Amino acid sequence: MSESVSLTFPDGSVRAYPAGTTGREVAEAISKSLGKKALAITLDGTLRDLSDPVETGAIEIVTRQDPRALELIRHDTAHVMAEAVQELWPGTQVTIGPVIENGFYYDFKRVHPDTREDWPFTPEDLPRIEKRMKEIIQRNKPFTKEIWSRDKARDVFADKGEAYKVELVDAIPADQDLKIYFQGDWFDLCRGPHMASTGQIGTAFKLMKVAGAYWRGDSTKPMLTRIYGTAWAEQEQLDNYLHILAEAEKRDHRKLGREMDLFHFQEEGPGVVFWHGKGWSMFQSLVAYMRRRLAGTYQEVNAPQVLDKSLWETSGHWGWYRDNMFKVTVAGEETDDERVFALKPMNCPGHVQIFKHGLKSYRELPVRLAEFGNVHRYEPSGALHGLMRVRGFTQDDAHVFCTDEQLAAECLRINDLILSVYEDFGFSEIVVKLSTRPDKRVGSDALWDRAESVMMEVLKQIEAQSGGRIKTGILPGEGAFYGPKFEYTLKDAIGREWQCGTTQVDFNLPERFGAFYIDQNSEKTQPVMIHRAVCGSMERFLGILIENYAGHMPLWFAPVQAVVATITSEADEYGKEVAEALREAGLSVETDFRNEKINYKVREHSVTKVPVIIVCGKREAEERTVNIRRLGSQDQVPMTLDEAIASLSFEATPPDLKGKLAAKAARG
Structure with a gap:
């Protein structure tokens, strides 16, 4: 048998x-x-x-409908792109071509056949490559796999002039098979797997851009040309992805930041924001909103910006995070103080010091400390991205010190706050995921078991209380080294996901710093420490808001809420009266009494994304009325001045204060 x-x-x-x-x-x-x-x-x-x-x-x-098929489609498309390049420009060296999020890339070394000098690809080459790729896919050649010896692979690639492939062959561990994948006569070194044939790729792909890339990411090694592409199972998916990219480009917060005169960056301060007046107004509105949401529940504190490295050694950050910290030394002829300090990359060690200052009883717990703390973290220059990735930013950070019995209730309280904040800013699609213990961690298994058990129950309650509106999930092994955590991801207006809020349980810092409270048996007991952020980085959250709203901010959050524009100079005095009345009602108002046509004024203020333009002419001045024109609309709505003030002042009231006003009105 x-x-x-x-x-x-x-x-x-x-x-x-x-x-x-x-x-x-x-x-x-x-x-x-x-x-x-x-x-x-x-x-x-x-x-x-x-x-x-x-x-x-x-x-x-x-099959093609399986989400895992995307990786195969993108991988195979990358190989077809490499074949197309070598068919069109023989002698071009193919290096590495991995699948990445939403697509793939391949790095190439091309030299000019006459001068033998580097000949980088340009965007103008991409249509020609795409056309040849479609021809290769039409041939429908099978993917086949062979296992070669290292000597054979080295010799074959050397004979082809593929020096980079020879280097890759030598880098593959001796205990791993050396796989060669063919698609017809063309072949490449590859781990695989691949689909059955090139015809299964389809035509839902597009080459996106070219960029320079050092071999192996090492700036001391040769510069190659990287060609990026995207590929999808269906044309509809590709069209949707390209639409999102186009929308994202229009919504780019860096572009809108210039148009709206909010902020800028410059070389003398890499990764730190130069806030302009309007941008700083928005930033402070965000801080003020969050401060109101914390009032009566959290103590707002402020820990030092610069602390001796000994504190960071105790916390563990000096060992775990040192390469991302900015070090500061004090030394010179006028001082013999040669201590090493660091700009704080996070607020938590400082908050532990505040908690430790003075004896705490179990009756005082939970202690909730919040800080809008400015922190600094080193990010590589290539990773910096406007407000989304900076070196200096503000965290809406808080730390809760509580008993083990209070952990679940505190996590639910934090959850309610986070979801409520996101709702106020118009985000309704939220995913909450629990990240569990990683391989490298501190704390006993018993502590992890207890924390994960509590948070798992909280996760179930979050989903149940939302009626299924909030999606939940598990991220195995993705927890912090000091404890499990919840990650809150929100979806913006064009479907992009942003991870913002976190709730993290920490066994590590209270133990390292010897933090304790006196329990009901008069014994010293280590508290549970919860790290909490709602926005995360305030700068990044503001960037997300700008892109989500495409600069068309809700009236309550706009830096300039209205512009009073006159049609004729005969209405200027009335325009001043309208502007002053709106300011007295609490709105941020500018005026435009220039000798320009009203359509010109409307276009100009629309570019800067002013939500409301109040148009006044001679007739409006005589009748004490105004015409309200909304950003993005061609219509004008006539109102009496009193109606306009009442309507706009209510709309400009932040959502957290609207609720209080409604409750107050209900009480009479």
Whole structure:
């Protein structure tokens, strides 16, 4: 009797197959249609080629509709791009081409055939490459795999002039197979897997851009040309992705920041924000809003910006995070103080010091300390990205010191705050995920078991209380080294996801700093410490808001809420009266009495995203009325001055204060 393998299918059924049966044969045995649709298989969760012999274990057949197919499609598209490049420009060296989020790239070394000098690709080359890629896909050549010896691979690639491939061959560990994948006659060194043929890729792809990239990311090594592309299972998905990119470009907060005169960056201060008046007004509005939301619940504190490195050594940050910290030394002829200090990269050690100052009783817990703390973290120059990635930023940071019994209630209280804030800013699609213990961590398994158990129950309550509106999930092994955490991700107006809020349980810092409270038995007890952020980085959250609203901010949050523009100089005095009345009602108002046509004024203020333009002419002055024109609308709504003041002042009231006003009105 021949040997067989036992395969378990997703429905739980188990079937036996002769040893040596391939994934393709398994798919075809189920049905001929599945055999045609199959792109690959997974064995015990690992993607494999259809041509691979199956082994005993759990099997799944991957088709185009499977989310895992995207990685295969993008991987194969990258190989087709490399083949197209070498067909069009023989002698071009192919280096590395991985799948990345939403696409792929390949790095190439091309030299001019006459001068032998570097000949980088340009955006003008991309249409020609795309056309050749479609021709290759049309050929529908099969992907086949061979295992080569290192000597053979080294010799073949050396003969082809592929010096970078020779280097890659030498870098592959000796205990790993050296795989060569063919698509027709063209081949490349690759881990795989691949689909059955180039024809399965389809045509839902597009080459996006070119960029320079050092070989192996090392600035001492040669510069290559990187070609980026995107690929999808269906044309509709590609069209949607390109639409989102186009929308994202229009909404880019850096572009809008210039148009709205909010902020700028410059070389003398890399990664730190130069706030202009309007931008700083928005920033302070965000801080004021958050400060109101914390009033009566948190103590707002402020810890020093610069602290001796000994404190950071105690906290563990000096060992874990030193390369991302800005160091400060004090030394010179006028002082013999040569201590090493650091700009704080986070607020938590300072808050532990504040908690420790003075004896705490269990009756005082929970102690909630909040700070809008300015922190500094070193980010590589290439990673800086406007407000989204900076070196100096403000955290809406808080730390809760509580008993073990209070942990669940505090996590739920924090959750309610985070969701309420996001709702006030118009974000309704939220995902909350629990990140569990990583391999490298501090604290006993018993502590982790207890914390994860509590947070798992809280996660269930979050979903239940939202009626399923809030989606939840688990991120295994993604917790901080000091404890599990909740991560809050919100979806913006064009479907992009942003991870903002966090709730993190910490066993580490209270122990390291010897923080304690006196319990009901008059004994010293270590508190549970919860790190909490709602916005996270205030700068980044503001950047997200600008892009979410495309600069068209809600009236309550706009830096300039209205412009009073006159049609004729005869209305200027009335315009001044209107502006002053609106300012007295609490609105931020500018005036435009220039000798320009009203349509010109409207266009100019629309560029700077002023939400409301109040138009006044001779007739409005006589009748004491105004015309309200909203950003993005061609319509003008006539109102009496009193109606306009009442309507706009109510709309300009922040949502947290509107609720209080409504409650006050209800009480009479």
